[in-house]
Amino acid sequence: MSRPDFQIEDTTAARPTRAWVLHPDIKSAKERRLASHSLAEAVSLAHALPQIEVMGAQIVPLKTARAGMLFGSGKIEEIKQSLSDHEVELVLVDGPVSPVQQRNLEKVWGVKLLDRTGLILEIFSDRAATREGVLQVEMAALNYQRTRLVRAWTHLERQRGGLGFVGGPGETQIEADRRAIDEQLVRLRRQLDKVVKTRALHRAARAKVPYPIVALVGYTNAGKSTLFNRLTGADVMAKDMLFATLDPTMRRFEIPEGPEVILSDTVGFISDLPTELVAAFRATLEEVLAADVICHVRDISHPESEQQAKDVRQILTSLGVEKDRPMFEVWNKLDQMDDTGAAAMRVRAGRDEKVFATSALTGEGLPPLMAAIAATLQGSKRREQLTLGFADGKKRAWLFAQELVESETQTDDGFDITVLWTAAQADQFSRQ
Numbered sequence: 061m062s063r064p065d066f067q068i069e070d071t072t073a074a075r076p077t078r079a080w081v082l083h084p085d086i087k088s089a090k091e092r093r094l095a096s097h098s099l100a101e102a103v104s105l106a107h108a109l110p111q112i113e114v115m116g117a118q119i120v121p122l123k124t125a126r127a128g129m130l131f132g133s134g135k136i137e138e139i140k141q142s143l144s145d146h147e148v149e150l151v152l153v154d155g156p157v158s159p160v161q162q163r164n165l166e167k168v169w170g171v172k173l174l175d176r177t178g179l180i181l182e183i184f185s186d187r188a189a190t191r192e193g194v195l196q197v198e199m200a201a202l203n204y205q206r207t208r209l210v211r212a213w214t215h216l217e218r219q220r221g222g223l224g225f226v227g228g229p230g231e232t233q234i235e236a237d238r239r240a241i242d243e244q245l246v247r248l249r250r251q252l253d254k255v256v257k258t259r260a261l262h263r264a265a266r267a268k269v270p271y272p273i274v275a276l277v278g279y280t281n282a283g284k285s286t287l288f289n290r291l292t293g294a295d296v297m298a299k300d301m302l303f304a305t306l307d308p309t310m311r312r313f314e315i316p317e318g319p320e321v322i323l324s325d326t327v328g329f330i331s332d333l334p335t336e337l338v339a340a341f342r343a344t345l346e347e348v349l350a351a352d353v354i355c356h357v358r359d360i361s362h363p364e365s366e367q368q369a370k371d372v373r374q375i376l377t378s379l380g381v382e383k384d385r386p387m388f389e390v391w392n393k394l395d396q397m398d399d400t401g402a403a404a405m406r407v408r409a410g411r412d413e414k415v416f417a418t419s420a421l422t423g424e425g426l427p428p429l430m431a432a433i434a435a436t437l438q439g440s441k442r443r444e445q446l447t448l449g450f451a452d453g454k455k456r457a458w459l460f461a462q463e464l465v466e467s468e469t470q471t472d473d474g475f476d477i478t479v480l481w482t483a484a485q486a487d488q489f490s491r492q
Contacts, residue, residue, distance in 0.1 A: 076112055077112050078149050079152055080148045081099065081118075084122050084130065084153065085098075085122065086125055086155075093364065094363075097364050101330075105183065115146040116142065118139075120135060129165065130153070131165075136168060136169075139169070150171060150174065151174070199245060199249070202244060202248070206241050272321050272352035273321065273351045273352055274313075274351060274352065278359075282328065287420035288323060290421075291426070310325075315433060316427070348379065348381060349379060349380060354385060356373075357392050360392060362393075388415070388429065388432060390418055391409055393420075394418065395422050416428055416432070445477070446476075446478075447477075459477065459489070464485060465477055
């Protein structure tokens with residue numbers, strides 16, 4: 061995969077890039093999260109890349125963002141001194157930075173600068189393992205680069221090519237760069253289409269297996285992979301690190317005294333996820349759309365657990381997950397709370413049959429969760445009567461291939477068929 065222009069340069073394999081993290085706390089922002097927690101998350105994002113060494117981090121209070129420089133002149137000089145004192149090579153700004161702001165700040169500070177979107181793209185680029193993940197990240201990175209071409213660098217303003225005899229002056233560098241990116245995006249989309257078709261075939265093959273899908277979703281670092289490993293005995297990468305999992309992992313798993321299911325571990329969500337990545341990873345999250353049960357795993361020990369849960373719900377809604385889809389909240393990481401806090405969470409969770417207080421690390425609370433999932437899946441099948449015409453041979457064949465048919469009677473016009481299926485299977489049938 062070709063690396064994006066904004067990638068962090070690792071000049072020497074032995075020495076990491078010295079970075080400084082800034083969180084602009086803008087008072088005029090519509091939704092303000094607690095600045096200290098936002099800064100901590102930004103530092104965690106930086107630590108997710110092994111080639112970065114965080115030399116320092118600070119909150120920068122702002123009334124409003126300055127159009128050309130983001131920060132005021134006094135604060136810019138103050139930060140410049142800190143960067144110089146610590147020999148910083150890279151500044152990470154936890155928020156959006158316009159191309160003009162980026163160019164101006166890099167010029168004043170004499171360092172490379174990445175905004176939140178650029179950093180998350182760099183992490184995803186570093187972690188993507190499957191062919192689809194690599195292609196999606198590269199497309200997202202190119203779309204991001206395309207927005208950076210608006211007079212971001214002075215060399216883009218020069219002209220090249222063309223003698224001027226026909227059609228006016230030659231093509232500018234910025235136009236040529238944008239055209240090159242567009243051509244590369246077209247090539248990547250073609251490659252991705254092929255990969256998506258292969259995934260569709262794999263999904264269709266799984267659909268023939270009468271196993272319901274249970275998807276684990278949640279904020280990044282909520283403990284989904286640890287829970288996945290605990291239940292399936294798998295060895296999925298599970299670290300105290302943001303975006304430890306990027307590509308979806310699926311395993312067959314038999315619930316104790318319940319049905320066999322396919323358990324799916326998905327990419328973690330995060331607030332202010334770059335729009336480029338929301339679109340790029342939609343296909344990766346298709347497993348969630350096809351899931352019979354969704355487990356929303358929360359880090360209940362995190363001080364902003366409620367806000368994180370809100371972010372996850374918003375993303376699920378944007379993906380098109382229906383509100384009536386069976387969903388459980390898994391309040392994870394009880395082991396990271398003190399006895400009083402953990403006891404309070406157990407009591408609160410006990411008041412709602414859809415909420416389970418757990419520790420994926422110790423296994424606490426998992427048996428009741430598994431029993432609830434089993435009861436939901438076993439009770440989710442319903443019997444229905446269908447009438448198909450002779451021309452509906454494809455639909456009839458699909459029903460038999462899925463082993464959903466209980467009985468069939470031929471009529472003058474076609475077939476009366478009795479099926480036993482889940483809501484997800486009914487939805488799949490409607491799309492045949």
